[in-house]
Amino acid sequence: xxxxxxxxxxxxxxKHASVPGVQILQxxxxxxxxxxxxxxxxxxxxLVKGTAGFGYAIVSTAVLATLSSPTVAxxxxxxPMLVGxxxxxxxxxxxEISRCVARFWPYVLAAAVxxxxxxxxxxxxxxxxxxxxxxxxxLAYVAATQPWVVLPGEAxxxxxxxxPGTAAKVGIGLVSGFVFGATNAAVQVVAYLDSLDLDRxxxxxxxxxxxxxxxxxxxxxxxxLGLFAAGDVTPPTLLALSAVAAVPGLAGVAAGQRLRRRLAxxxxxxxxxxxxxxxxxxxxxxxxxxx
Numbered sequence: 001x002x003x004x005x006x007x008x009x010x011x012x013x014x015k016h017a018s019v020p021g022v023q024i025l026q027x028x029x030x031x032x033x034x035x036x037x038x039x040x041x042x043x044x045x046x047l048v049k050g051t052a053g054f055g056y057a058i059v060s061t062a063v064l065a066t067l068s069s070p071t072v073a074x075x076x077x078x079x080p081m082l083v084g085x086x087x088x089x090x091x092x093x094x095x096e097i098s099r100c101v102a103r104f105w106p107y108v109l110a111a112a113v114x115x116x117x118x119x120x121x122x123x124x125x126x127x128x129x130x131x132x133x134x135x136x137x138x139l140a141y142v143a144a145t146q147p148w149v150v151l152p153g154e155a156x157x158x159x160x161x162x163x164p165g166t167a168a169k170v171g172i173g174l175v176s177g178f179v180f181g182a183t184n185a186a187v188q189v190v191a192y193l194d195s196l197d198l199d200r201x202x203x204x205x206x207x208x209x210x211x212x213x214x215x216x217x218x219x220x221x222x223x224x225l226g227l228f229a230a231g232d233v234t235p236p237t238l239l240a241l242s243a244v245a246a247v248p249g250l251a252g253v254a255a256g257q258r259l260r261r262r263l264a265x266x267x268x269x270x271x272x273x274x275x276x277x278x279x280x281x282x283x284x285x286x287x288x289x290x291x
Contacts, residue, residue: 035241038064042080043248043255049084050256051263052272054145056249057081057184059272062138062279066286070130071122075227076242077184082215083246084253088208093201100205107169108209111189114177115214119221122182128287135283137183142276145187147269176210181218186211 045060057077064073101108122130143151176188189210193203222228228235260268 035244037067038076038241039245039248041067042077042245043252045077045080046084046249046252046254047256047259048252048272048275050253050258051260052256052268054187055272055276056084056253057186058138058141059276059279060249061184062134062276062283065131065134066279066282069127070134071127071227072238074122074182074184075222075238076245078215078219078222079239079242080246080249081184082212082219084249085208085211085215088204088212091204092208093205096201096205100202100209103202104169104206104209106166107173107192108206108213110170110173111177111180111210112214112217114174114179115181115218116177116221117174118178118181118183119218119225119227123225123227128290131283132287134183135280135287137179137185138276138280138283141185141187142273142280144191146273177214180210180214181221 041063042060044063045056048054048059049056060080061070061073061077064076125133172188172192176186176192179188180186189207193206198206223235223239226235228238
């Protein structure tokens with residue numbers, strides 16, 4: 001039993017199902033969001049990832065959060081993200097794994113602790129506050145990813161914070177894990193590792209430990225914390241929806257990769273960032289109106 005007990009969000013799902021075994025999401029907007037819409041949103045996130053090279057987790061999670069609960073949005077995306085990152089295991093240099101663990105265990109351990117903390121708070125924070133946080137993070141992601149303007153203090157932050165020492169690894173690991181656990185976003189993990197100028201095998205090894213290893217931890221934590229429970233929907237049902245959603249996610253990535261060959265890179269980047277900006281603003285609006 002989770003303590004303190006969470007009050008079920010009974011407004012998220014209706015009791016009727018258009019697909020056997022999967023109840024329809026009942027969002028805080030006009031109409032209803034069924035499993036087909038969830039799968040479409042995940043496909044959209046994959047399409048953005050395949051086309052622009054980034055944004056799978058943040059697009060899918062943020063769009064789902066505007067249609068339902070931010071908590072459900074984060075939980076539904078756990079398995080699609082895990083499946084999408086399994087390719088990293090195929091790139092692992094097994095001879096380098098022990099060296100990666102020896103060098104980065106403080107960062108990985110801190111990230112695991114931060115992830116659990118983020119997920120524990122996910123089930124306790126009021127919906128408007130979660131929407132506000134996810135909206136602000138989405139807009140911050142846009143600001144940090146856009147290639148046109150150098151942000152004030154960016155160089156100072158990299159110099160002061162993105163250091164290879166143990167203290168920096170622990171601090172950045174805790175923050176990175178917390179954000180990963182609460183929002184599904186892992187761009188901060190990639191940014192930190194990229195700043196260290198690691199060789200390819202080390203980079204992939206540490207990234208796999210985070211995006212695959214800790215994602216497995218997130219799956220167990222979400223189940224143990226009761227995050228897969230939403231109103232009348234049983235945890236196995238929401239878990240099944242998360243598993244099924246991995247399929248359109250992979251299809252979206254493949255379609256986006258084909259589409260990318262036909263579009264200018266600047267157009268793709270601008271379009272993806274514009275979409276994320278609109279999603280972020282919608283989340284802020286939802287938060288302001290208490291939805």
